Amino acid sequence: MDSGSLAARRSAAVARGVGSVISSYVDSASGGTIVDVDGREWIDFAAGIAVTSVGNAAPRVVEAVREQVGRFTHTCFMVAPYEGYVAVCEALNSLVPGDFDKRSALFNSGAEAVENAVKIARHATGRPAVVVFEHAYHGRTNLTMALTAKNMPYKHRFGPFAGEVYRAPMSYPLRDGGLSGSAAAARAIDAITTQVGVDNVAAVLIEPIQGEGGFVVPAPGFLPELAAWARSIGAVYIADEIQTGFCRTGAWFASAHESVEPDLVTTAKGMAGGLPLAGVTGRAEIMDAVHVGGLGGTYGGNPVACAAALATVETMRELDLCAAAQRIAALALPRLTELAARYPWIAEVRGRGAMLALEVTHPDSVGPNGPTPDPARTAALAKACHEAGLLVLSCGTYANVIRLLPPLVIPPDTLDRGLAVLAEAAAGL
Template identity: 75%
Template sequence: MATSEELHKRRVEAVARGVGSTIPAYVDRAGGGTITDVDGREWIDFAAGIAVTNVGNSAPRVVEAVRAQVERFTHTCFMVAPYESYVAVCEQLNALTPGGFEKRSALFNSGAEAVENAVKIARHATGRPAVVVFDHAYHGRTNLTMALTAKNMPYKHRFGPFAGEVYRVPMSYPLRDGGLDGATAAARSIEMIEKQVGAENVAALLIEPIQGEGGFVVPAPGFLPALREWATAAGVVFVADEIQTGFCRTGDWFACEHEGVEPDLITLAKGIAGGLPLAAVTGRAELMDAVHVGGLGGTYGGNPIACAAALASVETMRELDLAAAARRIGAVMGERLRAIAAGDPRVAEVRGRGAMLAVEIVVPGTLTPDPAATAAISAACHAAGLLTLTCGTYGNVLRFLPPLVISDDELGRGLDILAAAFG
């Protein structure tokens, strides 16, 4: 087997430079809370493929379901010759997602594709053009979703011009907005929408219940419910982007549930299928069914192998009660992170829910972001065998997304490495 060094030499000659990687090691196998590279080195995994392998890598039910499906057929295109597993995934999503109303679902390939289709559905159903998004938002890398995304580098730099009729308003970011309460922060955003866009022009209000790439920003309590109430009154489609927060990650099946928010449409991907590419839009039947036949779809959307993996993943989440596992992970990690923060003035805040936690790093005594210190801490983790990720508009947030099946021993060892990296 080639070494990581040998593979990297091949990569330089074969892979486009614009595709980055967090660590210089090449993976041989993974499972539970660890990844093993081709040189035999073990890494404790606090990334989960960016919140994808919630059920773990090579989860037994997923492996079994995928193997069985591959033996039957790999692809027909649901739009040409449909199959039961696509229908079964949609049934599961309609039942699992928040809201007791009648729902429909459609399956796609990626989170960005799900977001694009949610916008298409909202515009078609309302006849309105405008989409409202928030500061620090991340919604994808396609042309429309780059327009929806806030951060320029690396996501948007020199890739424009972007899609139009996208409007950005302030997010509730308690650390950086003076600690505004949720209702006041929502009123600020709503006033901007009404004055600068006009509610009657807005098709959709699109928001991550907890922002992902933007820095794991948890809005103040009451922010989401106030926006939901306004959207209902204004005839605006409330779209929850749960691509990173969904499927037990935050301690409930979906982050909206923490405040009882029922979105009109919800976009899903990442944790849905145990590592296989699958995404979905689920929402109110009258919105989803407003689109003409043939208006939604895609060649690979709802691929049968990915659907088999999704059904097995959901079964695993139920069987192992991974929402409760996320809460346990959050309790352990939260205690350790707060202990680190108490002894390190660079930590401005520990935040998150369940197994979606982060620390924001600043220049001590200020709120000035310190991306260099953040990168150095993360690099120290990597050198010691802990896979961590950074994020945030300012590049100064360390985020933690362990697989929800990580063992207590793996979690503890990872936290020890993290504490040592802070020095």
């Protein structure tokens, strides 16, 4: 079966609203490459959107999944519990930043984790309001669409959305006039105080590095001041580490780069080697505030996914994938910086570890929010990469950011080849 035949079958069977970045269909994948059904090899700078950090079909994960499938595939932890769920919660409690007693609960997806974190915060505080930020992305369910900033394709004509969600200004160094982290935090705090009211705020929810919003890295000091302020008013500071977690940025969690200890952390994506699993981890007194039976779900913490997660964490420790992410940055950043120096339409290179991005703008054109975005050139760059066999993703509120998310186990020579393809694609624009 070739990609053309599969495309015809898809057209007849799959809802049109489900899109794909490339038209090829995958046959197999490994640490840094994907092979499609036509036999073409792709260099993978997407990792399933930061999911297959330990690589596809990672040996420990495969072995653990096979062993667990042979014993049992499902009982529902709420009906008949099992060790794997407990072990994953123990691992999360030990890995998530914070020198305090923690508890965890497991779910199916990042959006579900975010929804439950909001539920927990509201229950623990008795307050209704949730504060999120410009350019944020938190999921595709009704509540998480309300939390997400970008309309197309995530929110368009899907409303009305859940209420009591308020949006504050984000620290976006390229686009906020060079505000320091402290000044940006003061601006956000003032907006929350005047527009929401401190006694109404249940949670302040933020991605330490924004994902779909454009890999926005806030100015130093923004996150620590925001977290400290949230606690000072009795609100829950929630770090959405769904894309940034599990070694992606060169630390187990991106909050650690500024020594931030969130009250709650949401996780998913890279935690289970490609299987669907998510979690909420946080302060015991907040997590345990919810009544028995108030948290759960039929598939949350599925035993096969838990086995995969434990094997994924073992692999990350054994291979020191935090250091691997730092090595990827050390190799990639000089190359990306060189491209930015060569092409004035690359306004900024940013990111941490193996979470890197190029923001594409119109040279010498500045609007009210900084350099004028160039989504057309961004799409052309992504298309040129795809045509040359490099799988990259775009993102950003203005659809003008190319993001690079290679598996953390990508071989250096494969990474080098991918960067060369990107450079050649840029040269052709």
